[in-house]
Amino acid sequence: xxxxxVVAALALLSSPASAASPEPPNGAAACSACHSTNAxxxxxxxxxxxxxADEIVAAMxxxxxxxxxxTVMGRIAKGYTDDEIRPIAAWLATQK
Amino acid sequence: xxxxxxxxxFLCGSAAIASSTLLPMPAIAQAAAKVVVIGGGFGGATVAxxxxxxxxxxxVTLIESNAxxxxxxxxxxxIAGMREIGAQQFGYDKVRAAGVNVVIGxxxxxxxxxxxxxxxxxxxxPYDRLVLSPGIDIRWGALPGYDEAAAAKMPHAWKAxxxxxxxxxxxxxxxxxxxxxxxxxxxxxxxxxxxxxxxNLIAHYLKTKKPKSKLLVLDAKDQFSKQGLFxxxxxxxxxxxxxxxxxxxxxxxxSVDAATNTFTTDFGKHTAKVGNVIPPQKAGHxxxxxxxxxxxxxxxxxxxxxxxxxxxxxxxxxxxxxxxPMPKSGFxxxxxxxxxxxxxxxxxxxxxxxxxxLLNTCYSLVGPDYGISVVNVYRTANGALAEVEGSGGxxxxxxxxxxxxxxxxxxxxxFRTITxxxxx
Numbered sequence: 001x002x003x004x005x006v007v008a009a010l011a012l013l014s015s016p017a018s019a020a021s022p023e024p025p026n027g028a029a030a031c032s033a034c035h036s037t038n039a040x041x042x043x044x045x046x047x048x049x050x051x052x053a054d055e056i057v058a059a060m061x062x063x064x065x066x067x068x069x070x071t072v073m074g075r076i077a078k079g080y081t082d083d084e085i086r087p088i089a090a091w092l093a094t095q096k
Numbered sequence: 097x098x099x100x101x102x103x104x105x106f107l108c109g110s111a112a113i114a115s116s117t118l119l120p121m122p123a124i125a126q127a128a129a130k131v132v133v134i135g136g137g138f139g140g141a142t143v144a145x146x147x148x149x150x151x152x153x154x155x156v157t158l159i160e161s162n163a164x165x166x167x168x169x170x171x172x173x174x175i176a177g178m179r180e181i182g183a184q185q186f187g188y189d190k191v192r193a194a195g196v197n198v199v200i201g202x203x204x205x206x207x208x209x210x211x212x213x214x215x216x217x218x219x220x221x222p223y224d225r226l227v228l229s230p231g232i233d234i235r236w237g238a239l240p241g242y243d244e245a246a247a248a249k250m251p252h253a254w255k256a257x258x259x260x261x262x263x264x265x266x267x268x269x270x271x272x273x274x275x276x277x278x279x280x281x282x283x284x285x286x287x288x289x290x291x292x293x294x295x296n297l298i299a300h301y302l303k304t305k306k307p308k309s310k311l312l313v314l315d316a317k318d319q320f321s322k323q324g325l326f327x328x329x330x331x332x333x334x335x336x337x338x339x340x341x342x343x344x345x346x347x348x349x350x351s352v353d354a355a356t357n358t359f360t361t362d363f364g365k366h367t368a369k370v371g372n373v374i375p376p377q378k379a380g381h382x383x384x385x386x387x388x389x390x391x392x393x394x395x396x397x398x399x400x401x402x403x404x405x406x407x408x409x410x411x412x413x414x415x416x417x418x419x420x421p422m423p424k425s426g427f428x429x430x431x432x433x434x435x436x437x438x439x440x441x442x443x444x445x446x447x448x449x450x451x452x453x454l455l456n457t458c459y460s461l462v463g464p465d466y467g468i469s470v471v472n473v474y475r476t477a478n479g480a481l482a483e484v485e486g487s488g489g490x491x492x493x494x495x496x497x498x499x500x501x502x503x504x505x506x507x508x509x510x511f512r513t514i515t516x517x518x519x520x
Contacts, residue, residue: 023150023441027453027473029434033427034457034506036513038520043509071491071503072457072471079473079487084453 025087027080037095050096056089057082129154129444132213132223134203134382136160136188138167139414139429140229141518144196146437154444157197157221159213163187165519168287169426170511171256173461175264176297177305184256186519206386208407225440227411228388228395229429230380231255232286235393238376239279239352246354250371253294254286266370267301273308274369277359279349280315281376284394286415286424288321289470291374293460296326298372299334300463312366313340314359315347321423322460322470322490329462349373379416386410394418399476401439401449402432411436421483422474428456430514451476453484459507467503 035048048056062068064077080088133144136158144158165186173179188198199221205214212222234252236243242250253263267276276298280291295313302309320326330338341347346363353360357371378393388395388404395412396405397419404410413436414429422428431454439449454474459467472488474481491503 023438024434026450027455029146029438030427030431030455032517033430033455033514034510036516038516041513041516043513044505045509045513071499071506072469075471075487075489076455076457076473079453079455079484 025091027084028088028091031088031092039096048092051092053086053089053093056092057085060085060089129224130222131156131225131227131440132221133158133227133229134213135229135231135380135414136162136165136191136198137229137231137414137429138426138514138518139231139433140227141165141188141191142430142433143227143229143411143413143437145191145194145518146434147440148195150437150441151444152195154441155197156195157199157223158188158191159199159201159203159215159221160188161200161202163200166257166260167426167511167515168254168256168290170508171253171260172290172294172297174256174260175253175267175294176301177264177268178297178300178464181257181261184260186515188519190520203382204385206382206410208387208410211409223409225409225411225443226386227413227436227440228380228383228386228416229412229414229433230382231415232377232424233380235376235378239281239349239373241352241354242373242375246352247373249354250352250357250373252373252375254290254374254377263370263372267298270306270309270369272306274306275366276302276309276311276370276372277357277366277368278311278313278372278374279352279359280313280317280320280374282316282348284420284424285374285377287458288423288425289326289458289460291315292320292322292326293462294372295338295340296329296334296460296462299330299338303334303337307337309369310336311338312368313338313347314349314361314366315340315342316349318342318344321458322468324493325468325490326460326462328493329466329468333463333466379412383412383416388412389416390418392418399479399481400435400451401443402436403439411440419481421472422454422456422481423458425456425458426514427458427510428454430518431455454481457510459503459510461504461507462500465497465504466500467505467507468500469503469507 060077063070063073133140144156147156167184174181192198201215203213204216212220214220251259251263253259298311349359351360357368359366379389383389395416397417402411402413413432415424435452442449457471459469468491470490473484
């Protein structure tokens, strides 16, 4: 049954593996509610798309520890472990 | 549960496809999956664009009743005369340009078996998966005396647009010294901190424009979102212009009379010059027509895919869902829309969607240059959503004026950014 479902679903999309933009890692998709994906946008909120992965990982660790002061980012960073941040940071780095 | 749903989904909707697997592959490759999205708000427009971005081959149709969307976040500023309604309004040109077929119309029938949606003009749109992002409807009649006619006199202003402007005009027309009364409902409802932000901004308007007037807030609750921060601000900023009456102190409104602008509680009557009734709510009506709402009026969903627990093949996102502890907010709808979009792409591909991590940030304005926020990160646990332990929370109680000002600036930046992502 499972095999039949897979075949049927594959038939719906000609080549699902060729999706235009790879799925962002778990937890990364909602960053853009505050951090604009538009490089030209005028906003006081730092741009994170296309930023180096190391910079993002370090910033999130500093927000979490409180070493880097913030309004909301400290509270958000506490929702993610370093292991969860790394793939998100790597994905953000590829999003130019 | 999820296996059974998948199997039913397969059996109900895909008999033709099952036989088509016998055909040579090139013929099969021509078929494109169809997704219909109903509702073009923060959730609906986002899921439509996210689907198209993730898999351009999916045919995405977005059905929305209004050619121009009027956003609720920041509409309390419009009521208080701090912002114009035009700043709340967005069209669908960029959504169309992203490859989404945007249909301005009203869905009137959802055929679960035939997998199609019928519009008021008679058009029928077939779907492989349907996403409902219908927002809220007012539960007319749940508060005795409050029906659609009463709302033309005592506005709810809980769906932004004409109602927002009606409340603003009433406040502007009121003579100095008039009593403004607002009623706030029991949980759950759209935008949990919204009534209290509105109370602040109306109090700010009264303090600066009609200083002899006062706002009375009658509440069906004892506790509410960001309560400590709001109450601290009320004491600091609006000691003479805002009075909050909790449930325990007799704040629950049991009926209203639009003819006299009267709010009745178990303990007495309050007659207002301007009355704002924030009434009990439910999922948008189309959720009932589609069979995805339950006896609470809201829609139970699978937290991994946001697929209805009642009707396979239909996903529900945003305010209409039962997604507690996630609040009913534009940010939550945006967050859920992204999760639903990637889950749908995976389901079409025959893959298992992975458990999501969701996010919500809600800013409220207490006055000009004074913002506060609540943040949470969510994961799935035992078939429901749960807060990630140790994360989130509200702005610090002892924050500096600079901190409050930053949050007001970030609130405005959030609105510009999210509306840019959704409609820009």
